[in-house]
Amino acid sequence: MGRSFSRFDADDGAALAEARYAAIEALAQLAVDQDCDAVLVAGDVFDAQTVSDRTIRRVFNATSAFKGPWVMLPGNHDAALAESVWTRAGRLGAVPDNVHLALEPGVTVLAEQRLAILAAPLTQRHTYSDLTAAFDEWETPAGLLRIGLAHGSIQGVLPDEVDATNPIAPDRTQLAGLDYLALGDWHGTKQINERTWYSGTPEPERFRNNDAGYVLVVDLAEPGALPDVHRHDTARYRWYQWRETLSVPSDLDQLIARMQELPEASVLDLRLEGAITLEGHQHLNHGLSLAEARFRSVSCDRSGLQLEPTEEDIAALHADGYLGEAIEELRLRQGGDVSGPARDALAILASLLSSGTQEVTK
């Protein structure tokens, strides 16, 4: 929460931000529907420490549907520093009684739910030691489920580019005798072992396709029993990023057809390369214009796409005399060092000529 979506138009960005509050509400509602005992949130609720008061209040307000206990863990973005978004929330009086903030390492006992939550909050922005190592030593009341709650990277499992900070041992459930270890930090849903899962973010916020937009409902019959984990779709918008090369006219037709198949709640990012005729260019513009009207957001990067007017194009534009020469020159320049302005100039000239043609036709 508190993130802005800079790459989109202002209203699209606002809608995407809004969807994230809706995700919390959806999650609370799901907990009610699924008759859950508690909701565990494994870090990075807030994108930054200094978000506005309004954002803080709205986050906690969004939990209101589920009256059972929530346990929220500070992650690397909202670490439990001496002054943090959490202390501010406390001062604001925004935290409802049923929301437990695990600001210090330790065990939160939910006796009524027969749960002992072993929390390893981040109290610094980054740590280089495994904070869950302490779980091994912590005693919990007998008969209660031992549930670990942590934020960081399971060593040796996640891709290399993920930060090596905040490490977590992959066999922590075994070492600490946990019934289940709920993890945050990785944005997609990911199972580490039968007792260890990343739930991922409930609402996607990036194009990288890593199975975001889900929550996990975990059933644990009794201490020691294997968990029964179900994935629930909570995403309002799905994000798509396509890299396409156009070479023959049918490529464009296929692309437009694929776009038409996407659901309306989509965020689409296109990057086109290759070449396109003037006619194809108009066709593409038309298709994109339809898509913009349908989808949440469409962006299209055409800097790698060449305009290649055909003889028919030029004839259709009635570009006789020196206009024809100008078009030819621009085509040649498109292949040169500064292709961008030439391509744009060609597009402008084509649109001027075609609008002129349309006027004549009228």
Next chain:
Amino acid sequence: MRLQRLRIEQVRQFRTPMALEELQPGINLIHGPNESGKSTLVRAIRAAFFERHRSKSVEDLRPWGDSAAAPTIELKFDHDGQQWQLTKSFLQRKRCDLVIDGRSFSGEDAEEKLAELLGFQLPKKGVSKAEHWGIPGLLWVEQGTGQDIEKAVEHAGDHLKSALNNLVGEVASSGGDDVIQAVEKQRAELLTATGKPRGEYQQLAAERDERQRDLAELATRIEQYRLHVDRLGLLSAEFDRANAERPWEDALRRMEQAREQFRQVESLQQQQLRAQDSLGQVRQNLDLLRQNQEQMQAQGTKLKQREAELQAARQRLAGEEARTPGLDKAVKDARADYEAATRVVEQARQQEIRTRLQQDVARLEDRYRTLRQNLDKASGFQQQLDQGRQQKQENRIDAEAVQRARTTRRQLDEETIRSQAIATRLSWQLEPGHTLQLNDSTLAGEGELRLLDEGQLTIPGVGRLGITPGGEDLASARRTLAHLEQTLSEHLRALGVAGVEEAEQRLARYQDGERQVRHTEDLLLSVAPHGLERLRRETGDTFTELQGCKAHLDGALETAGEQADHIPGLADAEHARKVAEQRVAEAEADRNRHETRVLTARQTCETANREWQQLSTELERSGNPQQLQEIAGTIAATQRREAELVKNLEEIESRIRQARPDLLQQDIQRYRQAAETQQAAQKNRERELRDIRVRLEAWGAEGLEEKFNESTAELEHLNRRYSELHRRAEALDLLLTILTDKRQALTRRLQAPLQKHLDHYLSVLFPEATLEVDEHLVPGRFRRGNDLGQMTELSFGAREQMGLISRLAYADLLKDAGRPTLIILDDTLVHSDTGRLDGMKRILFDAAQRHQILLFTCHPEKWQDLGVEPIDLETLKAQPLL
């Protein structure tokens, strides 16, 4: 295009119909005087084409005062094999009818057809102006505007280019100029003419910069926030630890311990002070006792010392008194010596006076002798001098007169000798006893005479012989002789002498006397330079002085009496006297000093005696030795007491030193400061914690990072929009550049044929000249030989010629493009000289091979050699129209 017929009616002065018929394909020369209607005909042709028939701005066509007039113009021409007939009426009857090969058009349709054919524009409203005239504006030259080609080309502009499109094939573009305009317009929304951003594009850059500044500021504040949070974490940990450990309490405890130790040291220091006081008193007492003892011991010593002093004084007195007689004798001797020396000095002085007087007498005697001798000599010399002067006086004679007499005498002698030579010589040897009588003289014996005068020789007894000397010379000689004799006797008389010899003697004596005077004067001067009288006086004076001196000397010798054998010089005597005087003074001084010493010694002796007596009496009175013994006992007791006290004090000092009171005081201060510092630090921490919390709460409430995110998003939007506009501006700029380049390239392709036609005509007028056509198809740069310049810089006449040449070149170009070319020239080339006019005629004739030309003029005589039949307007007007 060929105009065949022009008919006008009710146009200005042509109230009745008038027609130009059978116009020729080449040149048509129409002439008439001023006001004959040439300009009206030209105006009529222009009105027929350019003015809308409905126009209300053609009042100038109306005949003067005719309100009901309907000016009508009929034109008949062919073009491209089609026959065109135009009838146009204005004002009262507005009509336009056009028949093209039997097809009829009327009104505006007809007017548009004409405009399309010739390439001009009809005015939207009002009278047709130069900018509407298009191609005819270029080919139809009004009076006096032939040189102004630039505007005409500009107005012809687009018509010209589209008319010429055929020439250059497919290169021209139908919609090109519209596209360029559209591109220019779109570019102008983003860029200024010079390519600088404007409007939204420009503003975006500014907004972007502003946003970036905002962001930088936010980033700084966020960084500060984070630093504060870190500080808060650190500080609260420190605060908690300090609160748990309370280090200042330990410091306070240790300070109390140090203070107790210091108090003990202080009590020791008081004991020390007391002991020091006692010691001081004991030592003071001891000093007093010792002083008493010393005083007593000193009295005895002093008596002995005074006795010794008395003895010494007595001895010194005796010694001094013993030396007195020696000194007295020395004084006496010295005085005797001095008196002797004084006497010697007096004798020496007398001796010296005598010697000087003797010397004076000798000197004066010597001088007197010399003067005496000189006086004797001088008296002799004076006598000689007087004799010399007398001799000189007695024999005074004029030396020159003597010379003259001597000369006359010599001449007389010479003349006598000469007369003897020529005289008759009479020689005789007579027998002894016999005499002859010559004149009055008697001749006897043997002899000879020279006779100059007649003579009578009487021989006694015999008779008388007359002798007459012959020759004239003789007579002359006789006269000369007589003259010279007379002169000589005159000279001698003047000199007062009898003969020359006497005169010579007197002169010799005179000169001798003079020599003697001179010699004697020199001698006299040598012995008596100041005269004899003075010499005599000096001699007398010297003698008197000598007598005085001798008397003095005699007196001195008498007084001297007996003399010592040896008398030293006065200087030596004076020296000896001074030495003696010095010795007397020294001896007397010695004696005086001695007397003082004796007196002093005597007094010292008396004083020492009195003092010794005094002290001796005193000591005898008091009982000194007993007291001395008592004091020695007291001193020993006091010294023991002192040693005890010193030992006690040392002990106390040692204890104080071991306790180190300075360090103890420092410890107290240190522990107190440590406690205070730690307490203050804790308080500071508390305050800083409070401050940071307050600040962080305030900053947190601002939602800095959320704001930062939002601002970043806005900046990215701005950047995106900016780069879109930037790309668009670049693209439009490029597009415009390319389009204008292409269009200019096209124009340049039209330049070549125009230049060809221009060169064709120009070579007739200026064989070596060139006139360049610029990219707007306007003739510009003119070059003739080395002259280079713009056409507008030429003279009016030359410009008009160039203008006409250019128009003809355009006509040729239009002809090539299949366009109609009618050329109308109204009184053109009036500023050309005959030579140029000839050239222009050749050019016009050449052009007339391709174009129809209507040439209006009021100077038909200038155009006679054009080879065409002129049309006289006056004649034409006189002919009634059928």
